[in-house]
Amino acid sequence: MADTTWFTHDRFGMFIHWGLYSVPAGVWKGKKIRKSYSEWLQASVPVPRAEYRELAKSFNPSRFNADEWIRAAKQAGMRYFLITAKHHDGFCLWPTRVSDYNVVDATPFGRDILGELATACREHGIKLGFYYSHWMDWDGTGGDVSYQDEVQIDDEVAAREYTHPSQEAFEAYWQGKCLPQVRELIESYDPAFLWFDTWGKYSSEYMTPRRQEEMIGLVHSCSSSCLVNSRINFESPSDRCDYLSMMDNCYPNTTFEKAWETSGTLNHSWAYHKLDYEWKSTGQLIKYLVGNASLGGNYQLNVGPMPDGTFQPAALRRLREIGCWMDVNGESIYGTAASPVGTVEWGRITIRKAGEATLWYLHLWNVTPGTALFVNGLVSKVTRAIILESGQPVRTQSSDCGTWVSFPKEASGLLLPVIKVEVDPRG
Numbered sequence: 445m446a447d448t449t450w451f452t453h454d455r456f457g458m459f460i461h462w463g464l465y466s467v468p469a470g471v472w473k474g475k476k477i478r479k480s481y482s483e484w485l486q487a488s489v490p491v492p493r494a495e496y497r498e499l500a501k502s503f504n505p506s507r508f509n510a511d512e513w514i515r516a517a518k519q520a521g522m523r524y525f526l527i528t529a530k531h532h533d534g535f536c537l538w539p540t541r542v543s544d545y546n547v548v549d550a551t552p553f554g555r556d557i558l559g560e561l562a563t564a565c566r567e568h569g570i571k572l573g574f575y576y577s578h579w580m581d582w583d584g585t586g587g588d589v590s591y592q593d594e595v596q597i598d599d600e601v602a603a604r605e606y607t608h609p610s611q612e613a614f615e616a617y618w619q620g621k622c623l624p625q626v627r628e629l630i631e632s633y634d635p636a637f638l639w640f641d642t643w644g645k646y647s648s649e650y651m652t653p654r655r656q657e658e659m660i661g662l663v664h665s666c667s668s669s670c671l672v673n674s675r676i677n678f679e680s681p682s683d684r685c686d687y688l689s690m691m692d693n694c695y696p697n698t699t700f701e702k703a704w705e706t707s708g709t710l711n712h713s714w715a716y717h718k719l720d721y722e723w724k725s726t727g728q729l730i731k732y733l734v735g736n737a738s739l740g741g742n743y744q745l746n747v748g749p750m751p752d753g754t755f756q757p758a759a760l761r762r763l764r765e766i767g768c769w770m771d772v773n774g775e776s777i778y779g780t781a782a783s784p785v786g787t788v789e790w791g792r793i794t795i796r797k798a799g800e801a802t803l804w805y806l807h808l809w810n811v812t813p814g815t816a817l818f819v820n821g822l823v824s825k826v827t828r829a830i831i832l833e834s835g836q837p838v839r840t841q842s843s844d845c846g847t848w849v850s851f852p853k854e855a856s857g858l859l860l861p862v863i864k865v866e867v868d869p870r871g
């Protein structure tokens with residue numbers, strides 16, 4: 445097992461879904477595709493493989509600037525960055541030696557996207573990770589685990605192309621494409637973590653204990669620090685996974701022994717979908733981050749860049765707003781630990797050790813300004829309490845089973861205010 449200290453400390457990362465599917469962006473031949481995730485285009489229409497591959501000729505993100513992406517992540521308060529090196533369609537964002545179905549050999553763009561991002565991450569001190577679709581690869585090399593339960597296939601050619609592979613065919617893909625590419629990714633870019641993706645009943649059929657061990661063994665033989673997530677087999681992950689990944693947009697209400705994270709979307713689709721307007725509010729997104737942190741978990745917020753390589757204005761605006769909140773409240777997130785008293789009805793709690801003292805960060809979600817909230821279980825002596833954003837002192841009063849903390853009326857305009865309470869455990 446690798447060391448997850450940095451991961452739990454950093455708490456917040458950016459997830460990117462970007463590839464050939466970003467070009468049609470959820471609309472194929474004038475019609476909105478059936479599946480609401482635009483990256484599922486190939487399966488959802490379904491598009492015969494040869495026709496789908498033609499999309500590579502129009503992938504030319506002339507405005508892509510790795511530095512701008514990583515800056516946007518950093519300014520949002522994110523400390524790590526994760527991108528789809530290869531999604532289910534099998535297309536690769538780096539010049540893999542294993543297949544010419546990649547950004548350098550098959551597109552007019554011809555640049556190593558992962559390489560440029562790795563450089564920008566290094567320069568900005570951001571940890572880099574890769575999403576690699578290991579069990580599902582629709583490129584016809586044997587990894588075509590079917591999605592027939594998810595979308596209806598009524599095209600004869602596509603139906604013939606996309607059926608569950610035999611174990612022999614899958615093994616050929618596994619040995620011939622999947623494992624060599626994972627090795628290549630680690631050897632070329634030295635990622636801090638890998639994010640594998642399975643769900644549903646077929647994951648155990650293909651991600652057998654033997655294959656999981658083979659993958660984890662390979663990762664560890666190439667890197668002693670690269671983390672592996674549990675969605676290598678969501679149904680039954682190996683104990684050797686370093687951290688747990690929840691299902692998409694799932695926010696648990698419990699703590700876990702291992703490091704864990706939720707990956708969530710800004711709107712609905714993971715990749716850019718031109719008809720997706722289901723944007724979550726900035727406040728809601730911050731609540732997901734805080735909620736997970738209060739239970740010892742991380743949050744990976746996804747952006748689907750447009751085909752020209754830029755982020756949508758609606759995405760950028762949210763990232764900037766989250767960044768403003770993190771600028772003043774970030775210490776209540778980074779390096780904090782789970783609430784010692786679980787969840788509370790008025791908000792969430794994170795804590796941090798500071799020498800002898802313990803800092804309690806009270807995230808006020810449902811407190812009327814001008815009233816007080818009760819922190820049940822906070823029985824040690826409070827030495828100081830302030831509104832984190834402004835530094836304004838707030839009054840506290842102890843009782844046998846907890847502490848009353850006042851929330852000043854004039855702070856009513858703050859977005860998701862945090863009160864920092866310093867506690868002397870000896871008191």
Ligand code: FHN
Nearest residue numbers: 481483484641643692707714
């Ligand atoms: O099918 C994928 C989906 O496209 C996306 O990549 C998400 C991210 O967690 N994972 C799968 C669905 O759970």
